[in-house]
Amino acid sequence: MDIAQSFSAALVLIWGGDPAFVAIVRLSLAVTLTAVAVAALIGLPVGALLALSRFSGRGLVIVLINALMGLPPVVAGLLVFLLLSRSGPLGPLGLLFTPTAMVVAQAILVLPIVIAITRQLVEDLHGEYREHLASLGLTGLRAIPTLLWDGRFALATAILAGFGRASAEVGAVLIVGGNIAGYTRTMTTAIALETSKGDLPLALGLGIVLILLTLGINAVTYAASRVGARFAG
């Protein structure tokens, strides 16, 4: 198969502005960015809380969350599918085969990453800042805003890592989204579809676009960590 064919397919896609293609890219970004935002909103405070609290079984919780970072996307998708199916407990919500379901599944994949990295970071920072913050009256949970803000670069890197994981997966969004044309078709599920139709150049072209997107994200991540290093001193 001709690699050149794939590159030209990719260029045609990007420059051509085919509405179906634009819709696919927009949906992919919308689903993943929303999932990451939700995971960050929940994961940052939970991770910080976990870092500062002490309770029996805490070690077990930490191990569990670290392990969930490797949750197979297709398993996450299956679990959400069983929850949201009409015959499932949340059936009446009618959320199966919608972009919302895809956001939920991807948020579940990103959440452990955010919690685990936030916890580690906040715990380390807290060790360093504890006495000074206590001196200022910021004891216990009151220290959380300071710690989260001070760790912002490492946390941003963690969130971008979560984005990378979500934007690369196909298993979860395929199962809960159904790959419906024009509605729940994302870049990864479109690649899976074109592959199964045997249109490999187009599939690879889509893949090239996705890789370029991922490269862009990683470039931002790297720049963020560099700026952060300068401020950490």
Added chain:
Amino acid sequence: MTTLPTQRHLIAATASLLALGGAALAQDARPAAPATAAAGTRFITVASTTSTVDSGLFNHILPLFKAKTGIEVRVISQGTGQALDTGRRGDADVVFVHARAAEERFVAEGHGGPRRPVMYNDFVLIGPKADPAGIKGSRDIAAALRAIQTRATPFVSRGDRSGTHQAELALWTAAGIDLAATRGSWYREIGQGMGAALNTASAMNGYVLSDRATWLSFRNRGDLDILVEGDRRLFNQYGIMLVNPERHPHVKKADGQAFIDWIVSPEGQKAIADYKINGQQLFFANASDTGA
């Protein structure tokens, strides 16, 4: 000092990235269709097979239905077994598959119906042009399968309870072959759709049973070609059913029935017959054939 402005730019960039996502999602929740008078978009969910989707049939006929009724049809493409399960769970409004026995069981169990025949296409036996089993040009599918089994040439099976898979199993039986007893490493079950099966056969130069429509629109043929066709036993009938609204009250009964009525109407049937690839018709409309 240039250090702090860079920091601010970075934070602004990250924040706007997240905001972009939210905005894009909010926009996407309301697709670019012209504003319908009623609240939101009218749509139904149809669970159908990979053959109808992969062949491009729906891309051709669904816009016609939408233009006429304003109803958007969202198609989930799965194997027949999975599609019927989706109907059983109530996750779709309409089921449109090609395994008559399974469909009739579905109706008998009260999950939906009545079953209406819609169209047929045929299966073809695909294989490498070199044809190690020596079946090229035959019109006898049973003899061809026997030859494949005897020579133990690689054969790819979908293995996913789809209509195609069930048809394949029925043909082995018709050829008098007990698969459980005689299958060996030459029989490769992949548990995936038609496109994936064709990709696999292309990669290993093996034989595979495919529906003609998917084959005609398949682009990764490699060294494969149609070797056996035309046997009456390769006839593949599609049926459509409404999911039972009494079991699943949320099912869109009126709009789902509108789709079924349209697809068996002269207009819908013509749309199906009009769908061609390279001048070749893929599906043959036969809703009026009540025995189908």
Added chain:
Amino acid sequence: MTVMRETTSVLPLAVTGLAFEAGGKRLVDAIGFTIPRGGLTVLIGPNGSGKSLTLRLCHGLLTPSAGRIAWAADHGVIAGHKRHAMVFQKPVMLRRSALANVEHALAAAGAGWSERRTRAREALDRFGLTDKADRPARLMSGGEQQRLAIARAWALRPEILFLDEPTSQLDPGATRQIEQMILALKAEGVTLVMATHDMGQARRLADRVLFLHRGRLVEDAAAETFFSGPASAEARAFIAGDLVW
């Protein structure tokens, strides 16, 4: 919030029977002294004598195993405003600019947005750090960081400032600068309690000396008295340089 002249004070601070236990060992025991308003009290003693622990106990960073820390006003807080602050041996700098570090301390004390900015700038100006305002604090030299730590504590307008060996990690030049700042604070009326193991520094700065050895308060005397004629044998040995721990 305008700075009102407080009519009450958290001083004198009366410490009685103070003890702290960790890992089954009494690290300080039966420590008692009173800090009145004004002046610079130096806690001096060899390594492991309990100087840092005593400061932390007074400041409320640790809970005593026995004894009392009695401020004139409840917990050293008046009208929700903590009236004592602390500077540590190794300055803790947040990952922000120098100005932002001071603003953060003021925010924690409840100051509003514009007040924070004004008072923070004031603190930097007071201690000659104006041109470092936007520098990342962690990139400053050790001496600058410690100056910032003192400026940061001063911005909170404490009545009493605890300092834990503030110059032990600095070179002589930076040490002199810090000592000047400390004397300036004393002149302003801030009460100072400082731990040090540097005899020369103690001679230069102390009005009063609390000598600790192995977790106990061995001698409590005016600086002149202590350095010219110490009452205890341990103190004499320490001044002679013979008492290492």
